[in-house]
Amino acid sequence: MKLFDTMTREVRELSPRDGKIFRFYCCGPTVYGPAHIGNFRTFVLQDVFRRTLELSGVKTFHVRNLTDVDDKTIRDSQADGRSLKEFTDFWGDRFHDDCAKLNLLPPHVEPSAVEHIPHQIEMIRDLMEKGHAYASEDGSVYYKVASFDHYGRLSRLDQRELREGASGAIADDEYEKDSASDFALWKARRDEDGINFWESPWGQGRPGWHLECSAMCREYLGDTFDLHSGGVDLVFPHHENEIAQSEACTGHHMADHWFHLTHLLVDGGKMSKSVGNFYTLSQLIGAGFSPAELRYALISANYRQPLNFVAKDTEGNETFPALLGARQALQRLAKFEGSLLVKSALAKMPDYESALQLRDTASFTAAFEALLNDLNTPDALGRIFTAIKSISIESLSVEEAARELRGFRLVIEALGLDLPASGGPVEEAPAEVVKLAAERWAAKQAKNWSDSDRLRDEIAAAGWEIKDTKEGYTLCPKS
RNA sequence: GGCGAGAUAGCCAAGUGGUAAGGCCGGGCUCUGCAAAAGCUCUAUCGCGGGUUCGAUUCCCGCUCUCGCCUCCA
Numbered sequence: 001m002k003l004f005d006t007m008t009r010e011v012r013e014l015s016p017r018d019g020k021i022f023r024f025y026c027c028g029p030t031v032y033g034p035a036h037i038g039n040f041r042t043f044v045l046q047d048v049f050r051r052t053l054e055l056s057g058v059k060t061f062h063v064r065n066l067t068d069v070d071d072k073t074i075r076d077s078q079a080d081g082r083s084l085k086e087f088t089d090f091w092g093d094r095f096h097d098d099c100a101k102l103n104l105l106p107p108h109v110e111p112s113a114v115e116h117i118p119h120q121i122e123m124i125r126d127l128m129e130k131g132h133a134y135a136s137e138d139g140s141v142y143y144k145v146a147s148f149d150h151y152g153r154l155s156r157l158d159q160r161e162l163r164e165g166a167s168g169a170i171a172d173d174e175y176e177k178d179s180a181s182d183f184a185l186w187k188a189r190r191d192e193d194g195i196n197f198w199e200s201p202w203g204q205g206r207p208g209w210h211l212e213c214s215a216m217c218r219e220y221l222g223d224t225f226d227l228h229s230g231g232v233d234l235v236f237p238h239h240e241n242e243i244a245q246s247e248a249c250t251g252h253h254m255a256d257h258w259f260h261l262t263h264l265l266v267d268g269g270k271m272s273k274s275v276g277n278f279y280t281l282s283q284l285i286g287a288g289f290s291p292a293e294l295r296y297a298l299i300s301a302n303y304r305q306p307l308n309f310v311a312k313d314t315e316g317n318e319t320f321p322a323l324l325g326a327r328q329a330l331q332r333l334a335k336f337e338g339s340l341l342v343k344s345a346l347a348k349m350p351d352y353e354s355a356l357q358l359r360d361t362a363s364f365t366a367a368f369e370a371l372l373n374d375l376n377t378p379d380a381l382g383r384i385f386t387a388i389k390s391i392s393i394e395s396l397s398v399e400e401a402a403r404e405l406r407g408f409r410l411v412i413e414a415l416g417l418d419l420p421a422s423g424g425p426v427e428e429a430p431a432e433v434v435k436l437a438a439e440r441w442a443a444k445q446a447k448n449w450s451d452s453d454r455l456r457d458e459i460a461a462a463g464w465e466i467k468d469t470k471e472g473y474t475l476c477p478k479s
Numbered sequence: 480g481g482c483g484a485g486a487u488a489g490c491c492a493a494g495u496g497g498u499a500a501g502g503c504c505g506g507g508c509u510c511u512g513c514a515a516a517a518g519c520u521c522u523a524u525c526g527c528g529g530g531u532u533c534g535a536u537u538c539c540c541g542c543u544c545u546c547g548c549c550u551c552c553a
Contacts, residue, residue, distance in 0.1 A: 042553040185549060209551045231553030263547065301492060310490065321490065325503035379493050382501030412508060449512055467516045
């Protein structure tokens with residue numbers, strides 16, 4: 001599999017450095033509120049990445065952290081009147097709910113920052129001994145950026161001219177630092193932190209943000225590992241700082257590959273609460289959409305391109321055209337899958353496990369190859385539909401149908417799409433409606449059109465829709 | 480101001496130095512008592528101006544516009 005590497009700015013072949021297991025780290029969420037669909041663009045694409053790698057025959061070891069101690073979690077937990085742990089557990093659970101709904105494979109390890117404070121303290125001590133860090137008078141510890149020669153390589157900082165305070169977020173403790181670019185490894189306890197502080201050789205306080213990832217990467221993946229990933233906004237300063245910490249500490253280069261995901265835009269602009277275009281999975285589900293529909297929308301553009309999530313139609317109404325489109329596309333895929341399943345005479349739909357074992361892409365080879373080629377999800381989707389059009393299910397033998405179904409399922413599993421169940425949900429309708437439907441069918445057979453139409457209207461009034469087929473009919477909830 | 484990404488049909492979005500995947504929507508057709516569903520099918524010369532080339536949407540230059548980042552946002 002090939003993937004663009006932020007460090008070298010080129011598409012490079014991936015392979016596990018130990019020849020066996022591809023070990024990678026993804027920066028996880030800060031659990032202080034609901035994750036939004038932009039966060040999930042990153043996590044979903046990382047999931048597609050992992051699935052593609054595994055389905056190509058490579059075993060993986062996936063670590064993704066939870067940031068459960070920082071300014072925001074401490075501030076908001078107190079405002080909420082809950083302990084930091086109660087607060088972050090709550091939002092961590094919500095995050096996991098969303099991940100499950102979106103069909104994300106759970107990471108093999110999901111470390112918590114709070115639980116690795118000793119590891120972080122150890123790393124700080126090491127950095128101080130090696131002359132890369134210094135303590136300030138108030139008991140904070142800072143990383144001395146000037147002490148690390150390679151600083152800025154990832155984000156090409158040497159070619160930049162940083163605009164002072166461009167983010168409007170100059171820390172109030174900056175005067176404690178030797179240089180504006182130095183960053184905190186350990187932050188001294190402040191009154192507003194309340195009971196949220198930990199003991200350290202430099203006094204009470206809490207770890208800085210960047211350090212947790214360095215410490216947990218080292219703990220679970222070692223000094224050097226295969227790939228590190230996160231949203232583009234993390235390139236600088238977060239990942240730059242991680243590299244500085246880890247490499248200065250271990251003396252080894254940190255990751256072989258850097259995988260960054262471009263942001264999601266909503267209606268052409270950045271998502272923000274004040275603009276009112278801030279969406280969460282729960283909100284979209286509440287609006288009647290499925291997680292799979294969101295997942296489809298999120299993979300419909302290349303990960304290196306900004307994706308414009310269209311929430312409002314041309315009249316400015318919040319009708320979510322992007323999700324409506326995804327729904328139609330998903331139904332076509334489900335329909336194809338259902339027909340193929342019937343023709344194949346397989347007892348059950350091939351799943352991720354069976355795809356991992358057989359790895360036969362049949363007519364969907366080009367689609368899977370699109371994923372192997374720098375994770376080109378939109379190209380893969382296009383090739384899936386092209387392949388579907390080229391397949392005439394009626395003319396396939398049972399064996400051919402089974403093979404095509406496995407190929408189709410492999411690519412669908414790589415994308416992690418949870419297709420809507422196909423087939424007639426007749427039995428799910430209330431007995432009343434089923435009875436009316438049977439009566440209508442009888443009337444229709446008798447060519448009693450007026451009764452037939454009247455019964456169809458009654459069924460519609462009950463919220464159900466009749467769809468006639470060649471052999472009979474199906475009942476669907478009215479959309 | 481610096482760095483970076485990008486401008487492809489009504490919308491979303493791939494791709495290529497030789498006249499542009501796919502999805503949605505819309506149109507047409509088939510099927511059908513009607514309708515729905517389903518299937519088939521139709522719709523672009525690739526932001527603007529130059530240049531290189533036998534030939535550019537694809538390479539180079541300029542312009543316009545959009546978006547992101549610039550110390551704790553995925």
